[in-house]
Amino acid sequence: MTAPRPSSSAAEPGSPAAEPQDVARAAAERGALAYKSCEGCGRPHYYPRPLCPFCLSAATRWREASGGGSVYSLSIVPEAEGARALLFVTLDEGFTILSAASDDPAEAFAIGARVRVVFRPDGDGVLQPFFRLDDAGD
Amino acid sequence: MSPTPQAYIAGVFEHPTRSAPDKTTAQLHAEAAAGALADAGLSLGDVDAYFCAGDAPGLGALSMAEYIGLTPRLIDTTELGGASYISHLNHAMRAIAAGRCTVALITLAGRPRSERSSGKAARVYSADAPDLPFELPFSPSMVALYGLVAARHMHEFGTTSEQLAWIKVAASQHARHNPAARLPDPVTVEDVLASPMIASPLHRLDCCVVTDGGGAVVVAAEGVMRSLDRPALRIAGAGEAIKHQNGGAVDLTYSAAARAGADAFAEAGVKPADVDYASIYDSFTITLLMQLEDLGFCEKGAGGRFVADGGLISGEGRLPVNTDGGGLCNNHPANRGGITKIIEAVRQLRGAAAPALQVPNCRLALVSGIGGSLATRHGAAVALLERE
Incomplete structure (x- = not known):
């Protein structure tokens, strides 16, 4: 269920591909529903964003849902x-x-x-x- | 230490038009401002604070202050969708209490009827909204978003379409006494259920009207109010809140009115049973039902039984609500109902409502608004108004 974050320059700051919707799109093309989970508080969130909406930690990681x-x-x-x-x-x-x-x-x-x-x-x-x-x- | 300066509603004006193809939005703002100042017995030069929201054209308060001819020293453009103007009452009260202004003008206007803007299409407020890429692909029309809330309420609490229809029936029974109402003819529960389904479980008659128009409110400090030949209607308490999808922890069973209402009641030192009349935002029937529960007029889940059988009809129901016909039948200018809610509450407190619907000795009125989408992200603003 948990996969490495999508490949490519998805997380590269400043590049257009760093937008959450672009990461989600790349995952969709592989048949995966991407969401984010926080390393700080452990909670998943959606829609995905760089900072966790529960604790504002920047330590968020991409995950793939079971679907x-x-x-x-x-x-x-x-x-x-x-x-x-x-x-x-x-x-x-x-x-x-x-x-x-x-x-x-x-x-x-x-x-x-x-x-x-x-x-x-x-x-x-x-x-x-x-x-x-x-x-x-x- | 002197007591906190109190704030009063000195003037109101509901623009009589419901269709304005020949006027600009700016002109409607200005006409509303002129009407409310005349109602208060004040002039342009008396205004030292200006409040407007996202319906104001151009660069909001900057454009409108120039167009109307205002030179405010306190400006507030809080944007909570249709609830904004009730939030503005709240902020005007606090600015007056702090001695920052003495006469505050709030305006709203828009032309959705002429511009063919309705709740049947998804709304895009700005192209870079962070939620947009994850929601817009699914065409979330305003009606369907409220339909999601109504469907869950039915699932959780057994609320029925017939019960929701009673909200429209009450509005129509009130609107028949309002010559300016967009929909002045009474409707039955059967009429509502037979109207076309727009987004289940909401029928066409579960939805508010689409009207051009506007409105304005003048809030005055006590010293100004005492100089005017008007009943003194004090803003006794107010609250506001935002509720959203909470990172995916979605709960559609309650609204931000729960928090906004609790704050307003606490500040005013009153409880729901003390309220003589209520103006409650009715963009859709479910919007009103949700607030009734969240404001404490009935238990959570009991709203359907509260509104059924004429529960909201003045003179015969459990609580007189929206005696102008509300957004459901009278007016919802700019697709935003907040200011008309304030205006009808003022009519009731002044004893100036339609005679057949006037609440006898109306002393305490509640005004509640919801802006945005109940399902995804919305603001709530609540104010309690008291006739001294």
């Missing part, structure tokens, strides 16, 4: 091209992230449902962590 979680809340938005579902997903690592449903029909999602991350391109073609129902779950 499994459950729906904390959802809102289904009817649209001409089909309904979509905005989600809050609580990952098995204990933190909750804003995301949206993918692959399965929006109406099939419910609070408490087991879900698994899938990486799909957003409107700009950037891979983002969406969630589908977890067939392997209960």
